[in-house]
Amino acid sequence: MTGSAEAIQTGTLPVPEPHPTEVLVRLEASEVNHVDLFVRSGAFPTPLTFPFIIGRDLVGTVAAVGDAVENFAPGDRVWSNSLGHDGRQGAFADFVIAPADRVYRLPEGIDPAEAAPVLHAAGTAHIGLVREARLKPGETIVVGSASGAVGTAIVKLAATMGAYVIAGASTGDEEWVAERGADVVIDKHADDFYDQVNQAAPDGVDVCWDPKGDDDFDRSVPLLAHGARVIVMAGMQSSPRMPIGKIYTRDASVLGFAISNASAADLAEAATAINHMLAAGRLKARVGQTFHLAEAAAAHQALEAG
Template sequence: MRAAYVERLGGVAEIRFGELPEPVAGPGDVAVDVVAASVNPVDTFVRSGLYVTEVPLPLVLGRDLVGRVAADARGFRAGEWVWCNSLGHAGRQGATAERAVVPADRLYRVPEGADPLDVVAMAHPAATAYLALVTFGRVLPGETVLVAGGGGNVGGALIELAAAAGARVLATASAADLGRCGDLGAAEVFDYRDERLSDRLASAGPVDLFVDTSGRNDLEAAVRLLAWRGRIVLLAGARSRPVLPAGELYMHDRSVLGFAISNATAADLAEAAAALNPRFAAGGLRPRRVEHRTLADAAETHRRLERGEVHGRVVLLTP
C-alpha cells in the first residue's frame, strides 16, 4: 500500500511517501480502507519527537481517519463508514495510508446524515473541545465559560459544545470572526486586539472555566478573571513558560490543569465520540475550511503547519 511515513523521528525531511506492506489486523482490530486522513499540529509533535511516545518504525503518520470497513470484524460490517482519532502514537500505526488497522474500541461509526469528510476534519478539534469542557473542565449548566481563540476549529467547537451544555459563553477572536462566534452560541464576543480587552472581560463577569486555544497561556491575566473555584484548562502551547500566580490561585480555590488528547484513554475518546456523533448527524461541528491534498503532500503539509500557514483550515490527505 502507499503511505506517508518516517523511518526515524525528526524534521520534515524525514517524511517519506512510498510503498509499505499492508497492515495485518489482530484479533481486536478492524481493517479500514482510508478515504481521508486529517493532519493536525499534534502529528508534527509526534513526528519530531517533541511529544514522547512509543512508536513503531517505520511509522505511518497521522491520528485521524475516515473510511470504510474492509472486512467484517468485531461487530463492524464491510463497507460501513467509520472514523478514528487516535492512531499514530502509543504503539499504534497511523492513518496516512491506503489502509489502516484500528483497535475496535477506538473505531466509531459515521452517523447517518453526517458528511464523512466533515467528521474527519473535526474529529480532533471537536474531541479536544469535549474533553476540555466536560472531562477536565467539568462544565455545568449556568456557568460562564471563556473561550480565547474562538475563531479556530477547536475554539468554535468549544463555543458550540459549551452553549449546548447550558453555559454562558464568552469568546475572544479576531474582528473578522466575531460574528461566527456569536452564530455558534457565544453570548458576548470580544476583539482580542482591543486595547481594553482585559477591562471588558472583567466587566463581563467572573469566569468559571477558561480555555485558551491560542497557546499563549497568560496565566496572570487569566487567573484574575476567574470566579471562586474557577478552572483554567491548558491544551496548547507546548513550549510556553507562563508565570504562575500562586497566591491568586490558592486563596480563591482556583485551579489550573492541563491535558493532551494524546493521553486520553479509549474510554475517554469513546465517551467523546458518543457525544459528538449526534451533533455531526445534525449538521453541527462543521469545519471552517477544508483543504484537500494527497498522501504525497504529507511532507509539505507538515512543513506548512510548522510555519503557521494553515491557520483556520483543516488539511485532508486522500489516497
C-alpha cells in the first residue's frame, strides 16, 4: 500500500527476467526526488503493482536484454529517468527492469554518482523549456527558485539555449546559481524581488517558471511580455489567485506539466541533450546526503524534512 516513508520495506525478490522489449540493469546509482514522495504517498495516483519497487532514476550496467532488443548488450553503461510510474516498477533494487525505449547510453567517463542526481531535473528542464515554454534565443526567462536541482537545471539549459536568465536564489546560493549561467541573480526572499525583476527586464518577461511552486501571480503576471508563457509544475496543495484579466490581455498562457506524463519520444529527445551536457561537464548537482538501498526510508524522510 502507499503511505508514509515508514511503509517502505526492504527484502529479497527474484531477479526479474526481461520481456522482449525490456532491459535488465544492475543498479549503480539512483536518487530521490519529490515525485518519488508523491508516488509513494499516493498523492500522485498511478497504476502500481505490489510489491512495488520505488524509485525513478537509475544509472547502471546492462545485465541482460529481451529477445527484441538490438541497441543494447550486456556490459553497456546506461541510464533512465522515467521508472516507477504508470505500471513500471522503480529503480531501488539491485536489478532493475526498464523498457528499452526509456533507456539511454551513459557517455564515456561519466561517474554514475555524478550523473544520477541530475537526470530527473535535467529532463524536466528540457521538456519544460523546449516543449512547453518554446523558449527562443534572446528571450527573457525568470526562474523563481533556482537553487534546487530542477531550478539549477532550468538555469543551465536556458542559458545554453541563448536566453537572458533572471534567477531567484536562496541566501548563500547566489554564486552557485550565477555559475550555472544566470545573467541576474536576486535574493528570492527579498521584499522587492518583483521590482528587481522589473528593473532587469523592463521590456517584459517571456517565460516565468518557479519550479518550487511558490507562485505569486498577482505580482508576477504584470511583468509578463505579450505572448508570455508561465510554467507551473509544483505546489500540489497550492491554490494561488490568478489575475485572469492580465493574462488574456497579454495573450499569455499558463502551462502545467509533469515529466511523469512525458512520452518516450519526448524523453528520448531530452536524453540526447542531457548526454551532450553530461559529456561536456555542464550538468552539476549538489548531493546533500548519500544512502544505501536499505536506507530508502531514511532517504525519503530526509527529503521530506528539506
